[in-house]
Amino acid sequence: MNDDWPRDPNPFSAACPSRIIFDHIADKWTMLTLCTLAMKPIRFNELKREVEGISQKMLSQTLKKLERDGLITRQAFPTVPVTVEYAITPLGQTLSCVAANIAAWTTNHIAEVLAAQERYDRQNLDGPAFQGIK
Amino acid sequence: MNDDWPRDPNPFSAACPSRIIFDHIADKWTMLTLCTLAMKPIRFNELKREVEGISQKMLSQTLKKLERDGLITRQAFPTVPVTVEYAITPLGQTLSCVAANIAAWTTNHIAEVLAAQERYDRQNLDGPAFQGIK
DNA sequence: CAGGATCCTTTACGATACTG
DNA sequence: CAGTATCGTAAAGGATCCTG
Numbered sequence A, B: 001m002n003d004d005w006p007r008d009p010n011p012f013s014a015a016c017p018s019r020i021i022f023d024h025i026a027d028k029w030t031m032l033t034l035c036t037l038a039m040k041p042i043r044f045n046e047l048k049r050e051v052e053g054i055s056q057k058m059l060s061q062t063l064k065k066l067e068r069d070g071l072i073t074r075q076a077f078p079t080v081p082v083t084v085e086y087a088i089t090p091l092g093q094t095l096s097c098v099a100a101n102i103a104a105w106t107t108n109h110i111a112e113v114l115a116a117q118e119r120y121d122r123q124n125l126d127g128p129a130f131q132g133i134k
Numbered sequence C: 001c002a003g004g005a006t007c008c009t010t011t012a013c014g015a016t017a018c019t020g
Numbered sequence D: 001c002a003g004t005a006t007c008g009t010a011a012a013g014g015a016t017c018c019t020g
Helices: A017-025 A030-039 A044-050 A056-068 A090-131 B017-025 B030-039 B044-050 B056-068 B090-131
Strands: A072-077 A083-088 B072-077 B083-088
Touching (some): A017 B090, A030 A044, A030 A090, A083 A090, B030 B044, B030 B090
Antiparallel strands (some): A072 A083
16 A cells, blocks of 8 residues: 655664664653753743743753753853853754654644554454453 | 744653653664664564574564554464565654654764763763862 | 563652751 | 752563463
8 A cells, every 4th residue: 555655764773873862851841841941041940830840850951952962052150149051052952953843743743642552452342352351 | 724833842851642642652772672673574583684684583573563553564474384574654653753863963973972972971080080089 | 473460660740848 | 040869659561470
Protein backbone atom coordinates (compact mmCIF):
# COMPACT_ATOMS: atom_id res chain seq x y z
CA MET A 1 0.00 0.00 0.00
CA ASN A 2 2.10 2.90 0.96
CA ASP A 3 5.18 2.68 -1.13
CA ASP A 4 8.63 3.23 0.14
CA TRP A 5 9.54 6.75 -0.61
CA PRO A 6 13.31 6.87 -0.56
CA ARG A 7 14.36 8.31 2.75
CA ASP A 8 17.59 9.00 4.45
CA PRO A 9 18.81 6.42 6.86
CA ASN A 10 17.38 6.52 10.31
CA PRO A 11 18.30 9.86 11.82
CA PHE A 12 18.21 8.36 15.27
CA SER A 13 20.46 5.37 14.81
CA ALA A 14 22.02 4.38 18.05
CA ALA A 15 25.52 5.35 17.10
CA CYS A 16 24.36 8.71 15.84
CA PRO A 17 24.95 11.80 17.94
CA SER A 18 21.28 12.63 17.59
CA ARG A 19 20.61 10.13 20.28
CA ILE A 20 22.90 11.80 22.72
CA ILE A 21 21.00 15.03 22.63
CA PHE A 22 17.62 13.47 22.16
CA ASP A 23 17.88 11.23 25.19
CA HIS A 24 18.96 14.35 26.91
CA ILE A 25 16.09 16.66 26.10
CA ALA A 26 13.36 14.07 26.01
CA ASP A 27 12.49 14.12 29.65
CA LYS A 28 9.45 15.45 31.36
CA TRP A 29 10.58 19.01 31.92
CA THR A 30 13.38 20.12 29.63
CA MET A 31 11.36 21.22 26.62
CA LEU A 32 8.68 22.74 28.77
CA THR A 33 11.22 24.78 30.69
CA LEU A 34 13.06 25.82 27.56
CA CYS A 35 9.88 26.95 25.84
CA THR A 36 8.85 28.92 28.88
CA LEU A 37 12.18 30.67 28.85
CA ALA A 38 11.84 31.29 25.13
CA MET A 39 9.09 33.75 25.90
CA LYS A 40 11.02 36.02 28.22
CA PRO A 41 13.86 36.08 30.76
CA ILE A 42 12.58 35.09 34.13
CA ARG A 43 13.64 34.45 37.71
CA PHE A 44 13.79 31.13 39.45
CA ASN A 45 10.68 31.18 41.55
CA GLU A 46 8.73 32.97 38.89
CA LEU A 47 9.70 30.20 36.53
CA LYS A 48 8.67 27.62 39.06
CA ARG A 49 5.24 29.16 39.06
CA GLU A 50 5.04 29.25 35.27
CA VAL A 51 6.09 25.68 34.76
CA GLU A 52 3.16 24.19 36.49
CA GLY A 53 3.78 21.09 38.49
CA ILE A 54 7.54 21.12 38.46
CA SER A 55 9.28 20.56 41.75
CA GLN A 56 12.03 22.82 42.93
CA LYS A 57 14.49 20.01 42.59
CA MET A 58 13.64 19.19 39.00
CA LEU A 59 13.63 22.83 37.99
CA SER A 60 17.02 23.41 39.48
CA GLN A 61 18.34 20.28 37.87
CA THR A 62 16.82 21.06 34.49
CA LEU A 63 18.14 24.60 34.48
CA LYS A 64 21.63 23.42 35.25
CA LYS A 65 21.52 20.99 32.38
CA LEU A 66 20.22 23.61 29.97
CA GLU A 67 22.86 26.05 31.04
CA ARG A 68 25.58 23.49 30.60
CA ASP A 69 24.37 22.81 27.08
CA GLY A 70 24.54 26.49 26.26
CA LEU A 71 20.83 26.71 25.70
CA ILE A 72 20.15 29.19 28.46
CA THR A 73 22.12 31.67 30.55
CA ARG A 74 22.06 32.30 34.26
CA GLN A 75 22.76 35.73 35.63
CA ALA A 76 22.89 36.52 39.32
CA PHE A 77 22.40 40.03 40.67
CA PRO A 78 23.89 40.90 44.05
CA THR A 79 20.69 42.25 45.48
CA VAL A 80 19.43 41.31 48.90
CA PRO A 81 18.15 38.76 48.70
CA VAL A 82 19.92 37.60 45.62
CA THR A 83 18.11 37.71 42.29
CA VAL A 84 18.83 35.26 39.52
CA GLU A 85 17.58 35.65 36.01
CA TYR A 86 17.49 32.93 33.42
CA ALA A 87 17.30 33.68 29.72
CA ILE A 88 17.37 31.68 26.54
CA THR A 89 20.37 31.89 24.21
CA PRO A 90 20.21 32.16 20.43
CA LEU A 91 21.15 28.50 20.30
CA GLY A 92 18.36 27.69 22.69
CA GLN A 93 15.94 29.65 20.55
CA THR A 94 16.65 27.46 17.57
CA LEU A 95 15.87 24.38 19.61
CA SER A 96 12.73 25.82 21.06
CA CYS A 97 11.53 26.37 17.51
CA VAL A 98 11.99 22.70 16.78
CA ALA A 99 10.14 21.90 19.96
CA ALA A 100 7.33 24.11 18.76
CA ASN A 101 7.08 21.91 15.69
CA ILE A 102 6.36 18.93 17.87
CA ALA A 103 3.69 20.85 19.67
CA ALA A 104 2.27 21.92 16.34
CA TRP A 105 2.19 18.36 15.12
CA THR A 106 0.30 17.36 18.21
CA THR A 107 -2.21 20.13 17.83
CA ASN A 108 -2.82 19.18 14.24
CA HIS A 109 -3.01 15.44 14.74
CA ILE A 110 -4.21 14.79 18.24
CA ALA A 111 -7.72 14.11 17.02
CA GLU A 112 -6.45 11.37 14.73
CA VAL A 113 -4.37 9.85 17.48
CA LEU A 114 -7.21 9.84 19.96
CA ALA A 115 -9.52 8.30 17.37
CA ALA A 116 -6.97 5.60 16.66
CA GLN A 117 -6.64 4.88 20.36
CA GLU A 118 -10.36 4.48 20.77
CA ARG A 119 -10.53 2.18 17.78
CA TYR A 120 -7.67 0.11 19.15
CA ASP A 121 -9.15 -0.10 22.62
CA ARG A 122 -12.54 -1.09 21.33
CA GLN A 123 -11.03 -3.95 19.40
CA ASN A 124 -9.03 -5.13 22.35
CA LEU A 125 -12.04 -5.16 24.58
CA ASP A 126 -14.01 -7.51 22.40
CA GLY A 127 -11.05 -9.54 21.29
CA PRO A 128 -8.98 -10.65 24.27
CA ALA A 129 -12.02 -10.30 26.51
CA PHE A 130 -13.51 -13.70 25.86
CA GLN A 131 -10.17 -15.38 25.48
CA GLY A 132 -9.22 -13.92 28.75
CA ILE A 133 -8.54 -16.49 31.39
CA LYS A 134 -6.90 -14.51 34.01
CA MET B 1 -8.50 25.14 11.65
CA ASN B 2 -6.48 25.55 14.71
CA ASP B 3 -4.15 28.40 14.11
CA ASP B 4 -4.61 29.65 17.58
CA TRP B 5 -1.11 28.48 17.58
CA PRO B 6 2.41 29.32 17.48
CA ARG B 7 1.94 32.75 18.87
CA ASP B 8 3.38 33.56 22.21
CA PRO B 9 2.13 31.12 24.77
CA ASN B 10 4.19 28.18 25.73
CA PRO B 11 3.30 25.36 23.39
CA PHE B 12 4.05 22.87 26.11
CA SER B 13 2.04 24.33 28.95
CA ALA B 14 1.01 21.65 31.34
CA ALA B 15 -2.66 21.82 30.52
CA CYS B 16 -2.04 21.72 26.80
CA PRO B 17 -2.67 18.51 24.88
CA SER B 18 0.81 18.80 23.44
CA ARG B 19 2.08 17.43 26.69
CA ILE B 20 -0.05 14.36 26.49
CA ILE B 21 1.52 13.24 23.26
CA PHE B 22 4.94 14.62 24.02
CA ASP B 23 5.28 12.79 27.30
CA HIS B 24 4.19 9.85 25.31
CA ILE B 25 6.71 9.90 22.48
CA ALA B 26 9.61 11.35 24.39
CA ASP B 27 10.97 8.15 25.77
CA LYS B 28 14.11 6.35 24.90
CA TRP B 29 12.81 4.21 22.05
CA THR B 30 9.63 5.53 20.47
CA MET B 31 11.12 7.96 18.00
CA LEU B 32 13.95 5.64 17.14
CA THR B 33 11.56 2.81 16.41
CA LEU B 34 9.23 5.00 14.42
CA CYS B 35 12.04 6.38 12.29
CA THR B 36 13.35 2.91 11.64
CA LEU B 37 9.92 1.87 10.48
CA ALA B 38 9.67 4.96 8.33
CA MET B 39 12.32 3.51 6.09
CA LYS B 40 10.55 0.28 5.25
CA PRO B 41 8.12 -2.31 6.61
CA ILE B 42 9.94 -4.79 8.75
CA ARG B 43 9.47 -7.81 10.94
CA PHE B 44 9.82 -7.99 14.68
CA ASN B 45 13.20 -9.59 15.10
CA GLU B 46 14.60 -7.77 12.14
CA LEU B 47 13.50 -4.56 13.78
CA LYS B 48 15.05 -5.63 17.02
CA ARG B 49 18.35 -5.94 15.22
CA GLU B 50 17.99 -2.57 13.52
CA VAL B 51 17.13 -0.69 16.67
CA GLU B 52 20.38 -1.36 18.37
CA GLY B 53 20.28 -1.89 22.07
CA ILE B 54 16.56 -2.26 22.49
CA SER B 55 15.33 -5.16 24.56
CA GLN B 56 12.59 -7.45 23.38
CA LYS B 57 10.35 -6.13 26.10
CA MET B 58 10.77 -2.50 25.21
CA LEU B 59 10.36 -3.14 21.51
CA SER B 60 7.17 -5.05 22.04
CA GLN B 61 5.88 -2.39 24.37
CA THR B 62 6.84 0.46 22.07
CA LEU B 63 5.27 -1.17 19.03
CA LYS B 64 2.03 -1.72 20.85
CA LYS B 65 1.90 1.91 21.86
CA LEU B 66 2.66 3.10 18.34
CA GLU B 67 0.01 0.84 16.90
CA ARG B 68 -2.54 2.07 19.39
CA ASP B 69 -1.77 5.64 18.41
CA GLY B 70 -2.35 4.81 14.75
CA LEU B 71 1.24 5.56 13.85
CA ILE B 72 2.10 2.09 12.66
CA THR B 73 0.27 -1.04 11.55
CA ARG B 74 0.80 -4.64 12.52
CA GLN B 75 0.08 -7.43 10.10
CA ALA B 76 0.44 -11.11 10.94
CA PHE B 77 0.88 -13.77 8.27
CA PRO B 78 -0.16 -17.34 9.08
CA THR B 79 3.13 -18.85 8.03
CA VAL B 80 4.97 -21.38 10.15
CA PRO B 81 6.39 -19.99 12.21
CA VAL B 82 4.26 -16.90 12.21
CA THR B 83 5.52 -13.77 10.49
CA VAL B 84 4.55 -10.31 11.64
CA GLU B 85 5.25 -7.21 9.66
CA TYR B 86 5.15 -3.70 11.03
CA ALA B 87 4.76 -0.68 8.81
CA ILE B 88 4.38 3.02 9.29
CA THR B 89 1.10 4.75 8.51
CA PRO B 90 0.71 8.07 6.70
CA LEU B 91 0.05 9.65 10.07
CA GLY B 92 3.20 8.09 11.42
CA GLN B 93 5.13 9.43 8.46
CA THR B 94 4.22 12.97 9.34
CA LEU B 95 5.49 12.49 12.85
CA SER B 96 8.69 10.84 11.72
CA CYS B 97 9.35 13.93 9.65
CA VAL B 98 9.11 16.07 12.75
CA ALA B 99 11.42 13.68 14.50
CA ALA B 100 13.84 14.06 11.67
CA ASN B 101 13.88 17.78 12.40
CA ILE B 102 15.12 17.11 15.88
CA ALA B 103 17.82 14.90 14.51
CA ALA B 104 18.72 17.57 12.02
CA TRP B 105 18.92 20.17 14.75
CA THR B 106 21.28 17.96 16.66
CA THR B 107 23.48 17.35 13.69
CA ASN B 108 23.68 21.04 13.00
CA HIS B 109 24.27 22.16 16.57
CA ILE B 110 25.94 19.36 18.41
CA ALA B 111 29.32 21.00 18.06
CA GLU B 112 28.02 24.11 19.79
CA VAL B 113 26.45 22.10 22.54
CA LEU B 114 29.57 20.09 23.19
CA ALA B 115 31.65 23.23 23.21
CA ALA B 116 29.27 24.81 25.70
CA GLN B 117 29.50 21.76 27.91
CA GLU B 118 33.27 21.84 27.92
CA ARG B 119 33.27 25.51 28.75
CA TYR B 120 30.81 24.93 31.56
CA ASP B 121 32.73 22.01 32.99
CA ARG B 122 36.01 23.87 32.86
CA GLN B 123 34.53 26.74 34.80
CA ASN B 124 33.09 24.47 37.39
CA LEU B 125 36.38 22.77 37.92
CA ASP B 126 38.36 25.95 38.45
CA GLY B 127 35.53 27.94 39.88
CA PRO B 128 34.37 26.13 42.99
CA ALA B 129 37.86 24.77 43.43
CA PHE B 130 39.60 27.97 44.49
CA GLN B 131 36.75 29.00 46.66
CA GLY B 132 37.98 25.98 48.47
CA ILE B 133 35.01 24.88 50.45
CA LYS B 134 35.82 21.42 49.49
C1' DC C 1 9.54 -16.23 14.80
C1' DA C 2 6.94 -13.22 17.77
C1' DG C 3 6.10 -12.26 21.72
C1' DG C 4 4.14 -12.79 27.22
C1' DA C 5 5.31 -13.16 32.25
C1' DT C 6 8.65 -12.44 36.00
C1' DC C 7 12.18 -10.73 38.59
C1' DC C 8 15.33 -7.33 39.69
C1' DT C 9 18.13 -3.08 39.21
C1' DT C 10 18.48 1.52 38.08
C1' DT C 11 16.72 5.89 37.48
C1' DA C 12 13.37 9.67 37.89
C1' DC C 13 10.91 12.28 40.63
C1' DG C 14 8.53 14.39 44.67
C1' DA C 15 8.48 15.84 49.58
C1' DT C 16 10.82 17.72 53.17
C1' DA C 17 14.27 20.14 55.65
C1' DC C 18 18.00 23.35 55.67
C1' DT C 19 21.35 27.41 53.99
C1' DG C 20 23.52 31.92 52.29
C1' DC D 1 15.03 34.58 46.95
C1' DA D 2 17.53 30.83 45.08
C1' DG D 3 18.95 27.23 45.74
C1' DT D 4 21.48 22.29 48.12
C1' DA D 5 21.09 17.80 50.57
C1' DT D 6 18.70 13.78 51.82
C1' DC D 7 15.27 10.35 51.77
C1' DG D 8 11.70 7.39 50.03
C1' DT D 9 8.63 5.89 46.40
C1' DA D 10 7.28 4.79 41.81
C1' DA D 11 8.22 4.05 37.28
C1' DA D 12 11.39 2.63 33.52
C1' DG D 13 14.06 -0.59 31.74
C1' DG D 14 17.06 -4.97 31.24
C1' DA D 15 17.75 -10.09 31.75
C1' DT D 16 15.87 -14.37 31.74
C1' DC D 17 12.65 -17.98 31.06
C1' DC D 18 8.60 -19.71 28.67
C1' DT D 19 5.07 -20.57 24.84
C1' DG D 20 2.18 -21.09 20.42
